[in-house]
Amino acid sequence: MSVSRRAFLLWTMSAAAAASAKASSRPPQTEEKAPPAGTDHAGCLADTTLCIGCRKCEEACNSRNALPRPDMPFSDKTAFRSARRPTDRAFTVVNEYPGAPSRDLNDRKQTYAKVQCMHCLTPACVSACIVGAMVRAADGAIVYKPEICLGCRYCMVACPFQIPAYEYNEALKPRVRKCEFCSNTAGATGANPACAAACPTEALVFGKRESLLALARDRIQKRPDRYLDHIYGENEVGGTSWLYLTGRPGPEVGLIDVPMSSPAHKTEAIQHGIFRYGIIPVAFYGALGALMWRNQRKEKKESEGNPEGERP
């Protein structure tokens, strides 16, 4: 009895130690995977001070992705009356926020900000997906492969920006829908996404992420009165392909505060901490097995000693 209790405690402690080992094995910064943002990494720079809310990007997105036409025409500005989010029928939406977009644009009464998939460099949805139906393409686009998707919607839980939408009305073949950087149409990866091509004021600029960062810094430097000295997406959740320049704090225009490292780092660290080379499970198995073998042998001896099976 006392033995088994001690053993039980020992076992609990070892389990706890194993579990805490996972938790504490969050890697130091050096172990974090460097975001694979090479020179061929595509990106898009959205400048909220230049957006005029014309919704041309929404229209272009709608036609490029062959989405159903909305009830209201895209020219209808009453759409701004409600704060909208990307849905399974609209991969990008522009929202209107009261107030001037920046300090030097006092005459304007609204700020507009476009919402779409940010195409994270270390995307939580890709890390979360159980089968790898969310894939990060070589140029940084996060694309979706419906044919292997289970429809578990964990990607929607994982996305820190609340982007993926789901075809809840579809009975048999529902898809997760989101902006795929216009990379799903044939051979268009790396080409101008429809929204950026349609933007009349070039508030959206498509290009290499590196040069866009340089462009953004250049703009901030030249117009310190217009821009906040912060490029949203440069470091947010470990960096995103879409970058935002704003003249007012991000949360005011729908750019929510998120951690500066990818949430996927934490879960992957825990997972890989446990399963690296299978050491912990095998060792745990071995320990339990040995304990069991010892106790079973002891019981065998005891029952041989007491053939009637009587116990105190």
Added chain:
Amino acid sequence: MSGHAPQTIRRPFFTPGTFVLIVFTAVGLSFGLARLFNGLAPITNLDDFYPWGIWIAIDVACGVALAAGGFTTAAIAEIFGGHRFKPLLRPAILTAWLGYFMVAVGLMFDLGRYWNVWRPVFNWQGNSVLFEVGMCVMAYLAVLTVEMSPALIEGLKERIERREWGHKILAKVEKPLNLVYSWVKAILPIFIVAGVVLSCMHQSSLGTLMVIAPTKVSTLWYTPLMPLLFLLSAMMVGFPMVILESIIAHKSFGKEQDLGLIGSLAKYVPYIIGIYAAFKFGDLIVRGNELNFTQHADATVFFAAEIVLGILAPLVLFSLPAVRRSVNWLLTASLLVIGGVVLNRINVYVVGYYPPFAKARYFPAIGELALTIGLACGLMLLYRFFAIHFPIVAGEGKTAAVRAEAPHRHVPVLKPVWTAVFRGTAAAFLLGFVVLYSLVHTRAIEASAEASQIIQLAKAAPRPVLDTAAFTHSARPEAYRNLYVLDSPELNRKTDYYEPVRFTHRTHEVNSDSNCAICHHRYAMGPEDRVGEDLNAMHEGIEVRIQGASCLSCHEDLTEKEFRKCSQCHFESNEPDYPARIGLKGAYHRQCIGCHENQPDQAKAPSDCGSCHHPLVPDHKSLLAFAGRPSPSDVTARCLACHEETGADILKTAHWNWQGPTPSLSGKEHSATIGLRNMIDNYDISLAPNPVLTSAFHIGDLPAGGGADDPAKIDCLVCHDTTGTYKRGIDSQWLDLKTAAEKIGRPSRANCGSCHFYGGGGPGIKNGDLSPAMVRPRPEDDTHMGKVDMRCQDCHAVNKHQIAGLSFNAPVVERRAACVYCHGSAPHGIIGVIGRHIDDHVKAIACETCHIPQFARSQPTQMSVDFSAAGKDGVAPKLQFDRPTYDKRYGTRTWGRDVVPVYRWFDGSRQSYQLGDAIDPSKTVVLNAPLGDKRNPQAKITPFKVHQAVQPYDSGQNILAAVKFENGLWADYDWTKAVAEGMTAVGKSFSGKVGFVKTEMYTSIHHEVSPAKKSLGCADCHAPQNVACARCHANAAGMNQPEHTRRVYPETTGRLDFKALGYEGDPALTGGRFYMDLRRGLPPK
């Protein structure tokens, strides 16, 4: 030991309770079926913000957690030497087995593509926590099946012995069953350990699942320690679950409770709760600063309930020996632990889940609750089934012992070597699984970019080669100074939804305060220069902004110079060599919109797309399909099928209603019922009694009385036909309306002109400045339409089919059109010094006065008509300007060409004769006099066409008469009858007496704008010496310009009768309105 061997239970399966469970299960599964057929939306309250509801929180997360009794009991009974707990093992394993089975079943309803559920077995994704959960759950279900199989085989063999239902078939497979039984027995220990390891792995991973959502899970629960807390809480709930089951099972099957066994099991519980509580509270203390108890009230309440009822209360209860000795107290305490863990899972997955941007909180739908309850009931049914038919629950007494021994008689005893082989194989299998599994993770670690290799970078679209030849279009129409066409073939090649924008320097120069550098910010120094010099820097120290003529005051030759186009520097956005330079599209739009947004009058400086760009109409060929030959109404129906709102828009327009607001009509400013329907003119008198004639001019089937509301009666083609083949009133079987509909487009001058060029009943009769010649006018006929091919709607701007501009005698207003909208209010400055004097005239003189010196220049217009002469046969008509001077239907007519207008002061308001107004027949009746005089600062001297008529009136009542022409006058020329029918049609009484009265009608002149050199010169109105420069500027050298002697129409004398207009004499001498400007003073006498 043997006294507690498991045994089957000799009891009927069906009891009243069972039926209740069956009903609940059936209801739940029917909701589940509905979900399979209709998708998640109708059955659940899930949305994009809450992708996971209680099906995940309860069916999966709680289901897995509550099945923890299986691995905890296995651990204590088999591994840690607690052999006396073995009687509790089989019920615990059965619960776990069924629990995981139900998790799998429940998951099938939640997964959107449940038919892909097997995918994780082949598509390994080592980074995914869910993958780890899924694989472990699958593996553990297999392990549990192995652990269950001895009981299952024993149960089957017992059926054979008892000769129960199915025993004949089972007897045939008894041998293989025995074989399997012995194998399973041999490898069982290996699987028992594997079960514990797998359980620890995925119980913790269920907690790791939510670690990926730091922005969503409430700070009260979110911690990187969640995997450990989930594992510990699963261990914590294991024994209470076993205790609960044992108590319920014994009660349900009427067996005596062995309180000692579960009591001693309960002794461990407070220690486990203590460990969990230590980690839980330790975590809370460490994260103290992050915790936010005030953010979400409901979360705080649930959190407190979880801590107090789920952890503290059972911790105290299980510590008390008295509790452990009472079945009811044990039940209560166990339920508290179980409830606490269930609450924890629901809290983490639902209550504490606060997704950003969500508009409403999630609450489970009926269907979700029903399926969850149904699955739980189904689980109980299955448990009862297995407990009755298989040896699960420990019995007591020797009979049970004997029975338990019985199966062993037939079991072949394996040789030790075979046992070793089987165990080795099982171990190798497990090890292989682990190795493969860790390999996945290793691969995921080492090549996280592995995913990125799946889709290769496709070739970037080739950058279009800049073809400078494409820019050969001159942005400026030939010889037209102010109008520019902003267009770029380069941009159009990518997307071309719009016609080019027409841009006038005149308005923009005025609005930009004559600062050219706002737009022309840099000046390219050569055809290859793509950077240029900053224009402001070039003029440093010089006041660039000079009122009026600006750049021209220094650069006199500027108008002859060739300008660098915007496209010389700007073409594509984000060029690699100079990313900061914006592209052409951005350059245009930012320049325009940047200023337009700051203009107070959005009507004149709009910043929406449609006000500057005319959308190109796409080819409708692929959009339309007609069966057979469509009629006009078929075409309309097809149009409205897509352009749904357009029909409603049109029903609100003046073009449809022929009435509307008339703010400029004196005395009727607030009326909205005046219009073509109820007015009287002196061309064709009144429309209402003559529906056939009238409807030919309507944009659809004319509504009977005021505002019809059937969009199907609209005739789209009359305005939008571009083939020129469609005519209203022609039988559509002669027309190819299919082609007309396919080639639908923006209205051309011909479309508008099909009505407006024929006002008064024939070409050019009514509007002296509009005639069919305007379809393709010569440049000298009209400079806008003839020279730069402007369409009507370029000036008569359209919004939702409401069209700017107004008729003079039926002044229904929707929007306004005016010269100054494009040309600005000081348009002459660019001509030079004298331009300022001409600009001064704009304050007193309408643009049309000088720029339309004559009307009816393209075709003759009717100047008078005498209806009293109608109805005579045999009159030989003379021709005047090729038009007959007599028509039996209308009487005597006179015609005019190149007519000099009549000039009147006009401030925009006017009178208009309305049916029923009294007249004085002894005088000429003016039907619609323009209002305004010299003292009214709004009034300007404006040109008019004045049309004389002799027309019928009711001489009994002294009111003008309405006349029925078609099937009336024209049938028998009986005026009394025709007027009687006409007055009836307009709802007025008629005295029976018809007389004839002289009337005059004004029509304003806006079209046939002549080229600049044909517009009036100074000497056309003023004596040259009166306007000689030297009169005022005697001291300024070189001021004497020849302009003041310019007289374009020497044949016209006395064009402006200054005295009649209210001046003492020539205002150049006596002082006109613009000398009111204080800076000027009066002109010298």
